Amino acid sequence: MAGYDIITLEENCTGCLRCQLACSYLYTGLFNPSAARIQVRFSGTGCAIDFTDECNHCGVCADSCFYDALKKVKREDDE
Amino acid sequence: MQGGFAGRILHVDLSRRKVGTWPLASNLAESFIGGLGLSFRLAHDYITPGTDPLAPENPVVIGAGPLVGTDLPSTSRIYAVTKLPTSGTIGWCGAGGVTFGCLFKNAGYDHLIIEGRADRPVYLNIVDDRVEILDAQKLWGKGVSETCETLWDEVSGPAGVLAIGPAGENRVSFSLAYIDRSATMGRGGFGAVLGAKNLKAIMVRGTKGVGVADRKTYKRLKTDFLQTIQSYPYLKEWQDMGMLKAFPMVPPETYKKIKKRRLACISCPVGCKDVVEIADGPHKGLVAYSSSAINLLTPLMYGFKDYRDAVKLIAELDEYGMDMFEFFGVAALAAKLGEHGSIQGINIALDDLNAMMEWAEKISFRKGLGDVMADGFSGMINAYGDAAKTYAPALVKNMHPYTGPGSALPWDLFGTMELGQILDLRGPHVGSGGSPTYFAKRPLEVFPKHLKRMGVPEAAISRILPESDESKQLNVGILLKYSHQWFSILGSLGVCARGQINRFYNAGLCADFYKAVTGIPTDLDELSLRADRVWNLYKLLNVREGVDRSRESIPDQWVQAPGFKEYVSETPISRDEILRMIKDYYREQGWDFETGYPSPETLSRLGLESLG
Incomplete structure (x- = not known):
């Protein structure tokens, strides 16, 4: 288990899906939003960001976010 | 194909209700880059010269370039190429792909070719290899947002939706298509082309992934x-x-x-x-x-x-689902005809919400005078003759340019977007081709940086920029040639051409990204050559339709006070000066100014002899 908590700030999300692209590319070798371990869903004006059970909190999604919708925080027990 | 390309073309025949796929030929991809360029190439095969834009025989070719679906910034653009009803020319229609482009690539396709006409309203449902032509009776008559929401409610997970509204269904000449209800596509009547096919929407989902050749x-x-x-x-x-x-x-x-x-x-x-x-x-x-x-x-x-x-x-x-500029332009013309007695008993208040809502509905559903207005300026001129010509704004290819005297946007400097209204075969649209003359006036000192970024050769830069402090004139004609080349690169790759994004890209980097993603050997010179090939093929497509220099007329209003102004000196621009820009553009393209055709030498240089 990698050492980050991923903080989601859904109000900042624009739906650019860079997080899903980055995650899928890292773990499948292809840019495939459907295979990402993070899933962004828009409904009306709202947005929900969820993680699948496979997510290992590596933080690549947060690294790819341009909008401060995802932040990674180092877990204390990993320091 | 190693990466970037999905490697397949999807073909849908709405008349026969048949769907097929075939491999994308790698030599075509290499020659025409992809996206916009390959869409022109496919359109050359599928458009029969002389086809009525609203006939079943007019195909629609949609393309997503090889960078679409990757995580390179702003690589989501999709393009459609078809014959447009307002201009009567073959034009490109572009849109920020929102989710559509990426999901289309993930479904395993680079291009979609739509032919024929369904016998009743339908929509396309694309889920990877499963492609269905489904009944759209429940969607027909619905607005764009409502259509998207209805389709999204039927599926779980993200889906890209391209949809038209009632204006497209009723073949309004300034109807658009919309992507995910927020991006517009196809000024000049792309919505009407889809409506004439009884095609209400395309929904796409995909799970195949997009690869990279050289990670x-x-x-x-x-x-x-x-x-x-x-x-x-x-x-x-x-x-x-x-x-x-x-x-x-x-x-x-x-x-x-x-x-x-x-x-x-x-x-x-x-x-x-x-x-x-x-x-x-x-x-x-x-x-x-x-x-x-x-x-x-x-x-x-x-x-x-x-x-x-x-x-x-x-x-x-x-x-x-209609273009706001054309809507207001046509409404303003009708108002003037009402004021001057050519149309009896109407009162169109352009600044009144209720009045304009009423006219929007009348046009969309072709009620009363709205039926005439729905055919745009050419419909109004056909109906009201000289009076309509007198009160019409400056028109280019039957459309209302965004900028210039009497236009919506208060911008009077003559840059590549303004000259491009005349010289882009599709007619007026927003876009400078990525050149630095787009809206906000930039000091000349920053031009060399931007021109180099666009891939303009050094020798051409010196011909574009003012020769001396005295002349202070920008050669917009030559600049436009390279803007079209730059736009061809961006559009064929799938990169957004908006100024706030394309400012980060440069042509050399585009070549490097293209090579890394697709594995196709490419350097700046080769990519520039292919981009030239793309724009020349666009020209050839229209030459084949009989579109000649007579379609490049300069509106009188542009050269009469208040008129346009030269970009640098801000002095009034004359017809002769614009004409000289057009000649410079033709010379730089290697096109014959008299005939309007690309010269044999140009076609030979670009390897386009067999398509000319």
Whole structure:
């Protein structure tokens, strides 16, 4: 288990899906939003960001976010 | 194919209700880059010269370039090529792909060719290899947003939707298509082309993934590139304000009152699309989605006093699926004809919400005079003859340019977008081809940097920029040639051409990204040559249709006071000066000014002899 908590700030999300692209590319070798371990869903004006059970909190999604919708925080027990 | 390309073309025949796929020929991909360029190439095979734009025989070719679906910034563009009803020319229609482009590539396709006409309303449902032509009776007559929401409600997970509204269904000449209800596509009647096919929407989902040929190089190039973007000092401001940063049509505090969320096309770090919600007044609670808040506020330029009324009207136009500039232009013409007695018993108040809502509905559903107005300026001129010609604004290819005397946007400097209104075969549209003359006047000192970035050769840069302090004239004709080349690169790759994004890209980097993603050997010179080939094929497609230089007439209003002004000196521009720019453009392209055709030497250089 990698050492980050991923903080989601859904109000900042624009739906650019860079997080899903980055995650899928890292773990499948292809840019495939459907295979990402993070899933962004828009409904009306709202947005929900969820993680699948496979997510290992590596933080690549947060690294790819341009909008401060995802932040990674180092877990204390990993320091 | 190693990466970038999905490697397949999807073909749908609506008349026969048949669907097929075949491999994308790698030599074609290499020769025409992809996306926009390959769409022109496929259109050359599928469009029969002389076809009526609204006939079943007029095909629609949609393409997503090889970078679409990757995580390179703002690589989500999709393009359609078809014969457009307003101009009667073969034109390109582009849109920020929102989710559509990426999901289309993930479904395993680079291009979609649509032919024929369904015998009743249908929509396409694409889920990877499963492609269905489904009944759309329940959607017919619905607005764009409602159509998208209805389709999204039927599926789980993200789906890209391209849809038309009632204006497209009823073949309004200025109807558009919309992507995910927020991006517009196809000024000149693309909505009508789809409506004439009884095709209400295309929904796409995909799970196949998009690969990269050379991952190591890709990573290196991308890392440096992202750092450049992240360190851009105005990035946050663009993200916060969107296009209002460039066009402050309302004060920031007003925007903040209605700003609900900013939206981005997949992979875009700027996110120029808007969701707004009216916070108070009679339209309280109205939610509107748009390519940009400035679009929603456009009626303020036509005299609306209340920004909330402006949003209400544009939200309605977007539901009907029609172009706001043409709508206002045609309405203004009808109003003048009413004032001068050519049309009896009408009163069109351009600054009144209720009146304009009524006319939007009449046009969309072709009721009464709305039936004539729905055919645009040419419909009005056919119906009211010389009177309509007298009061019509400056027209180019039967459309209302965005800028210039009597146009919506208060911009009177003559740059590549302005000359491009005449010389782009499709006619007026927003876009400079990525050149630095787009709207905000930039000092000449920054031009060399931007021109180099666009891949303009050194020798051409010296011919574009003023020769001396005395002359102070920019050679817009030569600049436009290279703007079209730059636009061909961006469009064929799938990169957004908007100024706030293309400023980060340069042609050499585009060549490097293309090579890394696709594995196709490419350098700057080769990519520039292919881009030239793309734009020349666009020209050839229209030459084959008989589109000649007579379609490049200069509107009188452009050269009469107040008229346009030269970009640098800001002195009034003359017809002769514009004509000289056109000649310079033709010479730089290697096209014959008299016949309008690419010269044999040009076709030979580009390897286009067999298509000429």
